[in-house]
Every structure is written in structure tokens, then in C-alpha cells.
Amino acid sequence: MSAITDYFSAPSDEAAAAALDDLLDLDPDDIAAAEELYRTSPDEAARPRVRTAASGTPVLQAKEIDPTVSLGQLEAVLTGRSYDEVKAGPRRGTMVADSEDGDAFVLSVADELRAALAGSEPSALIAAAGAWIFDEAAEPSEESVPFVVALAELATTATSRGERLYCRIIV
Template sequence: MGTINTYFSAPDDAMAAAVVDDGPVSFAPVVDAVEATVQGGTLFALLTEQTYEKATADRSWARLITEPDHESAWVVSLPAEFTDALADASDEHLASIVGPWSQSEEFWGGADPAELLDMLREWRTLARTARERGENMYCWMSL
């Protein structure tokens, strides 16, 4: 059984945490959400040309904003650096990292780069929208 990850934007931690039970689809202002079966750490490292360890070492990376003892879902915040790196990524940059990303452990070493590139473009749109609205990006995860 895997984890479902849905990336979304919200004005603040309290509003983002409010979706923990039903997911971002229950959050009326959120029109833009990207569902994925992967986490963003490796993507953040590739976008910023850092090691995974360095990219995810900051305390703001995937900071839990919901109760840690919730039954089967939780929400984490993503740092502004992730949003900015994704929002600022050109198509060329996304295309250059999708190959290595598709071979990462997150995809068991073999995902279709073309499909991932489409997903990355959706994520980029979400990041740009969040930044334009002055919102933060979050990830809702559920078992």
C-alpha cells in the first residue's frame, strides 16, 4: 500500500491543516491541486542542483502542520524555496531533470519521463499560482 500525495496551495497553515480529514478537494478555495504518488524531496534537489540531504535538511522542509497522531492522513508545508524553484523552472530545466528524476528510488528506477514532464508542468502551474496569490504550498498525504 502506498501513500497518496496531493500538492495544493493555501493562504496559511491553519487553512491547509483543515483539509486533513477529507483532503484538498474539500477545500473550496483550492482549485489547483496536483495528485502524485511521489514526494518532492528528490525533485527539489534536482531543481536546485543540491544533494537530497542538503535540499531536505532545512527544518522548513515538509514541516508537519497537523496532529502527529491523526489516523491516516497528515499535511506538511513546503518551503518557499521549493515553490520558487518550481515556479521559476523553464521547460528546458524541467526537461533536463525529468530523466534523472524518473530513475530515482521514488519511481523504483523506471517511470515514463514524458508523463512526469506533464506532471511537472502541472506542479509548476500550481507553484506559480500559489506565488501569485501570496500563498504557500502544502502536501496532503494519506495512507
């Protein structure tokens, strides 16, 4: 079974909890623009990108990129800290909200990762993405670069708005 992971920013845990409902539904204009891009440039359209929900919330849609282990490994690569140090940090995968039937929940993303992403130069992001193993069965790959760059864009936006990062997971 695969999980859908949507990364987004919100001003508080309470506001992030609204993502269990329709907070992250994409704006119709954004959907139309994406459909047009798929017609003209399918490869470009398939790249991860920050999009806008109808609520105005910036959203990065991903598939199966775990906000605790995978992003903890990314944080370790970006900051030079060990994974053990990173995983001991606060707000790393803290449950913010969950649905009654247990098929969706919202977790916090570490503030330290948000800061590292927002404060990194593009060349550092590319190097970190190339060294990052987001799937324990895989080898480091340059294919992770578009996701890391998009996540850094989301982190930069969140920082400028005084917001934190979160992940909604639907199983």
C-alpha cells in the same frame, strides 16, 4: 498499502490544516469536466493536472509521490544543490496537521522547491523531470514530466497568490 498524496496551496499553515476535512473535495463542475475528458481522451485525462476544489483551492492529485524524499530529490535536480543540502532546509516535510486516527496528515513543501519550480523555464522543467528519480526502485524517466509540469503550475499559482505549498497524505 498505497498512499494518496494531494498537493495544494494555502496562505498559512492554519489554512492548510483544513485539508484534513473537506478543503480539497473537487468542484462538481471539475469532476464533470474530468469525466467527459475520460470519455473522449482517456490518455489525456490520466495526465496529472491542477484541478479546482469546491473551496477554490488549486489541487494536484498524485499517488505515492512523497513530499520529503521524492520532492527533495526533485529540488536537488532543479537547483543543482546536493540532496544533503536540500534535506537540511527549513519547512521540508514539517507536520502541519494530522487526523485523530492517524490515517491522514498535512505536511509542508519546501519554499525553495516552490520558488525553483515557479522560476523555471519549461525546458528546464522537462530536463529536471527526465533526470528526477521519484521512486528509488526506478530509473529516471520522461514519464515524470507531466507531474513536474503540473507541480510547477501549482507553484506558480501559489507564488502569485502569496501562498505556500502543502501535501495532504491519506494512508
